[in-house]
Amino acid sequence: MRDVFHEQLDSVFGDLATICGEVEQAVRLATEALLTGDAEIAERVISADVEIDRARERVEETAFELLSLQQPVAGDLRVVVATLRMVTELERMGDLSVHVAKIARLRTPFVAVPDEVRPTVSRMAEVAEEMVSKVSRIITGRDVQAAIALGRADEEMDRLRRTSFAELLADDWTHGVEAAVDVALLGRYYERIADHAVSVANRVVFVVTGENPRAVGA
Amino acid sequence: MRDVFHEQLDSVFGDLATICGEVEQAVRLATEALLTGDAEIAERVISADVEIDRARERVEETAFELLSLQQPVAGDLRVVVATLRMVTELERMGDLSVHVAKIARLRTPFVAVPDEVRPTVSRMAEVAEEMVSKVSRIITGRDVQAAIALGRADEEMDRLRRTSFAELLADDWTHGVEAAVDVALLGRYYERIADHAVSVANRVVFVVTGENPRAVGA
Numbered sequence: 001m002r003d004v005f006h007e008q009l010d011s012v013f014g015d016l017a018t019i020c021g022e023v024e025q026a027v028r029l030a031t032e033a034l035l036t037g038d039a040e041i042a043e044r045v046i047s048a049d050v051e052i053d054r055a056r057e058r059v060e061e062t063a064f065e066l067l068s069l070q071q072p073v074a075g076d077l078r079v080v081v082a083t084l085r086m087v088t089e090l091e092r093m094g095d096l097s098v099h100v101a102k103i104a105r106l107r108t109p110f111v112a113v114p115d116e117v118r119p120t121v122s123r124m125a126e127v128a129e130e131m132v133s134k135v136s137r138i139i140t141g142r143d144v145q146a147a148i149a150l151g152r153a154d155e156e157m158d159r160l161r162r163t164s165f166a167e168l169l170a171d172d173w174t175h176g177v178e179a180a181v182d183v184a185l186l187g188r189y190y191e192r193i194a195d196h197a198v199s200v201a202n203r204v205v206f207v208v209t210g211e212n213p214r215a216v217g218a
Numbered sequence: 219m220r221d222v223f224h225e226q227l228d229s230v231f232g233d234l235a236t237i238c239g240e241v242e243q244a245v246r247l248a249t250e251a252l253l254t255g256d257a258e259i260a261e262r263v264i265s266a267d268v269e270i271d272r273a274r275e276r277v278e279e280t281a282f283e284l285l286s287l288q289q290p291v292a293g294d295l296r297v298v299v300a301t302l303r304m305v306t307e308l309e310r311m312g313d314l315s316v317h318v319a320k321i322a323r324l325r326t327p328f329v330a331v332p333d334e335v336r337p338t339v340s341r342m343a344e345v346a347e348e349m350v351s352k353v354s355r356i357i358t359g360r361d362v363q364a365a366i367a368l369g370r371a372d373e374e375m376d377r378l379r380r381t382s383f384a385e386l387l388a389d390d391w392t393h394g395v396e397a398a399v400d401v402a403l404l405g406r407y408y409e410r411i412a413d414h415a416v417s418v419a420n421r422v423v424f425v426v427t428g429e430n431p432r433a434v435g436a
Contacts, residue, residue: 064296064299067285067299068291068292073286073289077282081299081302084299084302168395168399169396176395177386177387177395178387180398181387181398184402185403188406
């Protein structure tokens with residue numbers, strides 16, 4: 001039987017997985033708004049972000065209660081602090097989805113992403129969304145092996161970012177400066193979502209094993 | 219006389235101020251590298267970042283010790299957690315300076331910032347550096363009024379970012395896509411440094427007053 005501390009911690013972990021699901025939805029809808037120029041979907045992402053912020057506050061309050069009332073030490077203490085960090089990163093991933101949605105909204109009814117660079121940007125968005133989706137399952141299942149694997153998936157994002165730069169800096173780029181700047185910033189936002197996903201996954205490794213990913217063979 | 223907990227907390231605060239000084243130097247040198255195209259200075263910023271990372275680890279260890287050994291509750295507990303967050307944000311500001319330095323290095327011996335947009339980018343860099351410098355003094359002096367004022371200074375950065383977009387999207391922009399993308403990303407990095415500076419200042423308000431800035435009239 002688990003003690004009160006670990007039961008409460010399980011409950012916080014459930015909340016983290018729920019928030020991660022909301023972030024996944026935000027990334028997916030922001031991308032849909034971006035690739036279709038749909039202002040209404042963009043607005044939905046922007047206004048839904050307040051829910052993620054509130055959920056973050058609730059997790060923080062619970063984590064503080066755990067620290068105050070259970071006074072965990074050593075490993076348990078680090079787990080609670082890791083939880084506080086994970087929720088901050090999840091919130092940030094929500095903010096980055098809002099940035100994507102805002103670029104979509106700014107260009108509507110047109111589409112911010114020119115056709116030539118659409119496969120690269122779509123794939124970036126897909127990689128980001130897949131990574132967030134994996135993080136949800138990693139949190140729920142405390143899946144250390146999947147978390148370690150996620151750290152490596154980040155490489156595709158780096159490659160896509162380089163490809164997108166090559167495309168928009170090519171001599172035959174005819175879409176001008178505005179579209180290029182949009183694509184560069186979009187690349188940055190998706191890359192940061194991926195970075196945070198890796199970071200959250202690494203913290204799950206730490207929470208489960210008490211070790212950083214490097215120490216467990218990642 | 220202060221108790222052990224508060225003495226140790228003072229010491230951690232001193233470390234935060236030191237790290238903030240290192241970040242200030244990183245922002246200043248990265249900007250110098252950027253505006254002169256000096257690869258050697260860019261390298262210095264990039265290689266010095268490991269010191270900021272190490273200092274962050276030390277502050278984290280001390281904060282964990284405070285949590286483990288002193289088992290603070292309520293307000294004191296929130297102060298330690300706020301400290302952990304401040305150090306994470308300071309480290310991130312260091313990373314963003316490295317991003318600026320890397321753009322400088324990528325374009326050397328040329329200068330990434332074209333002459334027309336140089337006043338705007340220089341001023342952005344100046345505002346970011348001034349904000350980091352103010353945060354150092356805010357941490358050292360636990361200066362709540364200065365911290366609240368800093369939250370408002372952020373507006374100039376927003377205005378500069380809009381100006382830079384107007385400049386690089388103007389019809390008479392002759393520097394092509396690459397320079398425009400560099401300037402857009404640089405704007406993003408300086409803006410994020412400013413955001414983190416405001417956030418660190420807000421946490422100082424919280425640490426000193428136990429209230430968030432909004433509650434104390436910010």
